[in-house]
Amino acid sequence: MPAPKPRPNRRPAPNPIRVGAYLTLARIDRPVGTLLLLWPTLAALWAASGSIPSPLLIAVFALGTFFMRSAGCVVNDLADKDIDGHVSRTKDRPLVNGDISVKQAQIFLLLLLALAAITLLFLNHLTRLLSLVGLLLAMTYPLFKRWTYLPQVPLGAAFSWGLVMAFAAVQNTVPSQAWLLFIGSLFWIVAYDTLYAMIDRDDDILIGVKSTAILFGNGDRFMVGMMQAIALFIFYLFGEQMEYSLFYKMALFAIAGLFIYQQRIIVDREPAACFEAFRNNQWVGFMLFLGVAFELHFGPMLEAAG
DSSP, X not given: OOOOOOOOOOOOOOOOOOHHHHHHHTTTTOTHHHHHHHHHHHHHHHHHHTSOOOHHHXXXXXXXXXXXXXXXXXXXXXXXXXXXXXXXTTTXXXXXXXXXXXXXXXXXXXXXXXXXXXXXXXXXXHHHHHHHHHHHHHHHXXXXXXXXXXXXXXXXXXXXXXXXXXXXXXXXXXXHHHHHHHHHHHHHHHHHHHHHHHHSHHHHHHHTOXXXXXXXXGGHHHHHHHHHHHHHHHHHHHHHHTTOOHHHHHHHHHHHHHHHHHHXXXXXXXXXXXXXXXXXXXXXXXXXXXXXHHHHHHHHHHHHHO
């Protein structure tokens, strides 16, 4: 009887790539964060151009916003991998539950940064230099949660830096109007990220993570309202410098209404209400963009008719 043929060694099948886990890591399944970045950036791009920007610039800034927001989320999760498991809202993130390893996350981060870098090839030298500042802000923001109660400030600067870059990309300079818009955006972002921090305040206090929500304490709603009012006033000053009129001011009225709505729903500081108020800010950004776009497209016709 012939001897049985040896069975070939079979390597175990590699674990499949968990696409869903990477989508979660980069928050691609939660587009609100991207929209919070995108609408103000597009508003700055339209304002800097004085009309509809070139399709290339629109595509470059839209993709750059997407890649950098995703990269920022990965950096945040890498920095917080040892504390996210102690926070109820973040305990199931991919780096905490083991769906993605630290090395895999680091490789994914490099891929996102490389894709963002490719978009810079289509921009001028000044914008590329400014992008280095934006990268530094995005990469170091999570560390401020350990050092200071104001991590929302560097986050606001990182999120607002695209507005400065938009002006540089179009005009090859950064005029005073760009810095005014940057400052207004900074106050607005600190306000809405404070709303976000209010969701995790109890957990953050227990594990020693710092935030403006903890710093402000019972004065959180007042401070958020003050920053919203300052942001709205600076947006108004920006419109005055740009000589915008009816359509832009109508957008500012709409933004004021959204801020009032947010204040009303967070009266009891319920986490779900604070999250809804945070999410509502995507419409603030959309109104800002709409105000600039309508002003540029329809404002001259209104003036001519008058």
